[in-house]
Amino acid sequence: MSLLSIGKSGLLSAQVGLATTSNNITNANTAGYNRQVAIQSDSITQYQGFGYVGTGTEISAVRRYYDNFLATSLRNAESNQASLNTYNTQISQVDNLLSDTSAGLSPALQDFFNGVQDATASPASTAARQSMLSNAESLVSRFQSMSARLTEIGDGVNSQIKSSVSEINSYAQQIAAINNTIAGMTTETAAPNDLLDKRDQMLTELNKLVKINVTQGDNNMLNVSFGTGQPLVQGNTSYQLATSTSDTDAGHVTLGYQTASGAFSELPDSVFTGGQLGGLVDFRDNALTTAQNSLGQIAAGLATAFNAQHVLGQDQNGDAGTNFFNPISAYVGPSTKNSLNSTATVSATVTDASALTSSDYSVDYDGTNFNVTRLSDGKVTKIDPYPQTEAQVIDGVSYSISGDAATNDSFLVKPTYYAAQQLSLAISDPSKIALAAPIATAAPTTNVGNASISAGTVDANYLTAGNQITSTTTLSYDKASATLSGFPANQDVTVTGTDGTSTVYPAGTAVPYTDGATISFGGVSFAISGTPADQDTFTVGPNTSGVGDSRNGALLAGLQTKNVLNNGSSTFQTSYAQIVNVVGTKARAAQISSTAADAAVTQATNNQQSVSGVNLDEEAANLLRYQQAYQAAGKVIQVAGTLFDTLLSLSS
Known part of the structure; x- marks a missing residue:
């Protein structure tokens, strides 16, 4: 080959190197761009008798620096980051709502029971009763407003889920289309680097919406799936996700496939992990539902x-x-x-x-x-x-x-x-607030003994038909048999001693007297204490003057500190505190995890960029190198021209 051809090959190779380096420099800040390098090799040498002589150089390929392992690691880190950041943003709203010391539930509960206590202290006061009702209305309003806010957050999540599904479908369609284009432009020795970068960037954005798995397909195409293998892209075919209303709950959005016939095929929420969609589904199905149900x-x-x-x-x-x-x-x-x-x-x-x-x-x-x-x-x-x-x-x-x-x-x-x-x-x-007890007990002043009877209470059995006391029942003590008689003829009597031992006496029988024991029949309970004298009597009858009575009010007020919920293990206040604690713990964990995810993305990005990223200092040095090579190749052509002119002059 002539010197001129050798110089020309060097000139063209240097030109490709300059173009590739310049392209790297101008795309240094382009998202998803992977740096490229012109791979230069020598041309086939020719045998000249005395040995082999080189014929120049050529560009064998423009290589795209891409590491699939590092790219996959980065995508996984970004998917986890998107999921945690989304979850953190959402749960922070719930945490702020529940833990608000002024707008939360605790102050409203406290005010309500304060009103009950005030009404109990002054049962005849209309003002105290009205205040109790007003505090009850405020408590109801607080419950309703908090529930409305949680519902509003849920509606926002449903809207974002639908938006995410639309974006996922759009990326799936674009990836399928670009798969088809890449397949058509790929040869045995070359691939369209710019389209590969564009496809990888689409995969990155899709992965931020839902965690995906990418596998190599035929003819340089990629297959994309999510969850436990549910397909999104198969070669040049995309699958469309859709949302629908739950079969049993109009307020719940379900996820699945849109079939070719337009039907909806539901998928379990568990397959949607990672990414923005995974974070939304996790928040909705766990934190938000737990908060709403617990409230x-x-x-x-x-x-x-x-x-x-x-x-x-x-x-x-x-x-x-x-x-x-x-x-x-x-x-x-x-x-x-x-x-x-x-x-x-x-x-x-x-x-x-x-x-x-x-x-x-x-x-x-x-x-x-x-x-x-x-x-x-x-x-x-x-x-x-x-x-x-x-x-x-x-x-x-x-x-x-x-x-x-x-x-x-x-x-x-x-x-x-x-x-x-x-x-x-x-x-x-x-006036409809039932602060008084429906029964009244008494020990007549004519009694000789020193025994007394407690005020008495009623339980749910009192509401059973036939148990309500409509007339006075008089109990009489017989000293000879040490028994009480006069109980309703159709009701058994239960005597519970101070040691907690209970004995049931059939209806119509005399009941042995036990000092301090609780006596119960027909949902009515009271205790007689002391030493009664023979024929001393005690009465149990309807409460006919209960305007100033607040015995039931005291029991209502006592519900504030009574372990009512969760099988008698927690009060209303402690149950709410537990909700606040659970949500707060989840919010704090999400915040910490989100921070850690940010650091993981930074590290994964650095690792990926160390291979695929553009280093401007390195590219500047390459620019000078290729410039010098271009100039040197031009000099070779110039020398070849001079030699050719000399040969022409000799021939003349």
């Missing part, structure tokens, strides 16, 4: 326990107490997939504050039985018998099922999720 548990527990005690009292008009709060009905969502021939209906009402949990439940008919499944741990309780003869109470919720069910009928029951929103007062008249 509702307190609301439903307060309403149920307060009502249970309030109906045992007597109001200012002498009437029996009624519900102070309206009863809490659980949300029941029949599945839209239930048989059209089914007429089954399920109703559920909270009846027992102590047994109430913060879990949701699934009620399913298997063709023979209805089974109630506690979703928090999978515990199954059968409705027995079915058809029902009376409502069945499960975890503090009374279930009533009617109609004809079809196999696989399903219902979602949420006893507490909407309870805080549903909480409301049942009375508005201060």
